[in-house]
Amino acid sequence: MVAVVSRPGVDSGYAWRLALVSAFCICLGGGSIYLPVVALKEIAAEFGDRRSVPSLAYLLGFFCMGVGGVVMGWLADRTSPRVPLMIAGVSIVIGGFVASSGGELALYVGYALPLGFLGNAATFTPAMNNVQGWFERRRSTAVSIISAGPAFSGFVWPQVYRWLLPDVGWRQTLMIYGVIAGTLLFACAFYVRPAPVVRHHGGKRPPEDLSVLPMPSLTLMGLLSAAGFCCCIAMAMPFVHMVAFCGDLGFSAARGAEAVSLILATAVASVFAMGRLSDFIGPLRVSILCSLIQITSLVGFVFVDSLMGIYTLSIVLGIPYIAIVQGYALILRQLYGPTIAGWRLGVIMLFAMAGMAVGGWMGGAIFDATLSYRAAFQAALAFNVLNLMLLGTLYFTPRRRAVSLP
Template sequence: MTRKAAHAAGHGHQPDGPHAWFRLGICMLLGTIGSVGMWAIVVILPAAQVDFGVSRGEASLPYTLTMVGFAIGNVVIGRFVDRMGVVVPITVAAVISAVGFVAAGLAPSNWMLAAAQLLIGIGTAATFGPLMADVSRWFDKHRGIAVAGAATGNYIAGTIWPWVVTWGMTTQGWRVTCAGIGIFCLVTIIPLALFLKARPPETDGSSAGTAPQPKFKIDLSPRALQWLLIVAGVGCCVAMSMPQVHIVAYCADLGYGVARGAEMLSLMLAAGIVSRLASGFVADRIGGVKTLLIGSVLQGLSLLLYIPFDGLVSLYVVSFIFGLSQGGIVPCYAIIVREYLPPREAGERIGIVIMATIVGMALGGWLSGVIYDITGSYAAAFINGIGWNVLNVSVMLLILTRTRRRREAFA
């Protein structure tokens, strides 16, 4: 499709135009608010464990259910976004998140908290994969940085919300904090979603013959590539989950306190913001696969640093390095989907791959807790993460070697 045709189809909006950048800003804000569902439970985990009198593995279950809901939501909501746009799905998801947070605050047991976190995970999903898919349709030349920017809201949330949740727990307790978060999400997300009513230029009135085509070709069927991305997503995120899910508990075990762990998590995710934006910039130049491969190798090396360095200052430094290494990995999957697979299926396909990464986070968060219960330390959990990271690197190398040629730039 030519830019002129895209302009007409998009009701005056062009790819990479002013509305596209405005839309990206709204998506980043939505991601910052909506992604609280992923990070609040990480900070709450030690307090809930004490409140319910359960083991570390059992206390990790609510986080695991959060990620299960997040995985399901990315696929289901992504499918609806392909068909009706983002406004209605995000609105419904905001209500689901609010109900989940209020229910979490009232939970009488760890199992009920886990059930509430399942709802929170589903609602949170609307402000991650579906927004990346939507933004990817509004950009051509700067698609990598746009997708990474949309995903950055998730890490901005991880930088800000642990501080807010820690303050809420200190002053009001974790239960009241959960209820307050739910109400805040409801009254902010729905009005912001109304700014996203416009439909993408390439999806309004374009025929199959003029729709943009994938940027790269590969000697694999779409289904085979999808499955490889699923395996890679699980592998990288089992590795990624160890520090992200357990850094607060790890610091508490070492005697540094929950607050220091929350600070490290915020530092890790702040570095991840830089990494995500930088990865988007790099992906626009060398492609998503090579960019993801670089991030995955660096993630494995940074995980290795956690094993010998457990001093307070060392953990701050290693957490910062880890954030710089892994922050850009997950958005690269959305970029790869757009580079290799049909754009009209972006919402569902990106949702499926994001689901795989979240399954990896859920599996890794649970495995790390179980390994800790068995061994009494997190050293073996870090080694487990490194092994899964090797799987991710291997898959991405396979995809890179099967890529045949780059298409001409879009008309």
């Protein structure tokens, strides 16, 4: 007699556990990107005191994460979401050694390929696509758990780095990160299963229905991609340079790290609140609200010069920090439905990560040219206004028969 093994279904206990494990994997995979933020001055000191060097490593890590997200989303659709995580585990171990092993080229190559394209990229997009397929009733809450992964990463790892850096330096710190994060990621991969909607179609996603979109699919993807690029340029400039910005105002690096942690701690709380709010007013309205809040914070950063003001603005910036990107995933799922191709979110995240990359680099380049962050924050404000205009365009586009965006 053969025993029948039941598989977990939509909204099951396994689905919630998977969401938590996936968020943990995202937290592990994203850790490397925060070292150039916390150790910006230490890394720059080894390369002619040029802040553009760690800023460029940050740019490459984020941009290649975005490019890799498209590839990993495609790979997960055709194999299993477990496969990208296994690749990430091995790659992050290798990347930690490569990026810390030599000069500028090693730093750039390590952040671009093993840490970015093959490492961090393999965590967020495949996990977000997979977990959305495991939920119907509480999808926004599950998406919030996934979206909180980068915030947890940015909250935890800077504190670890701040503890390690004085004793072992940034190179050894990066090696330690690679070994710990890569090993845990590889182990967690064995817990991940594909969503039921994929299993029920022979391991492949059914075809999309594009007839109900409010505009041509190519136009819609372009608009959301541009919106993601602009909002992430804007948020990256104060975030990436927060520690250095505080140092320039006469505050210690510890105060800057605390401001970064405030942004990310607020983001963790906000992402759940905004996810619930999306259930009532829709993800597009929530993304527009987040854009307005981010504009408010950037106006403040142009003029702030007190530590309490920095802390306050960091909390304000934390409200949309993750929630606005979460909104893009929910908008895509609402528009394209359960059969959405995995690469679509990867494309949006590519442009969002490119925005984070360009914003982080641009902040360092503008500082090197002007010896001040004021012009950088003004540029960030301009990009955020453009983001608001793009989201407004989608909001006021007439809806087709089967789509209802509040």
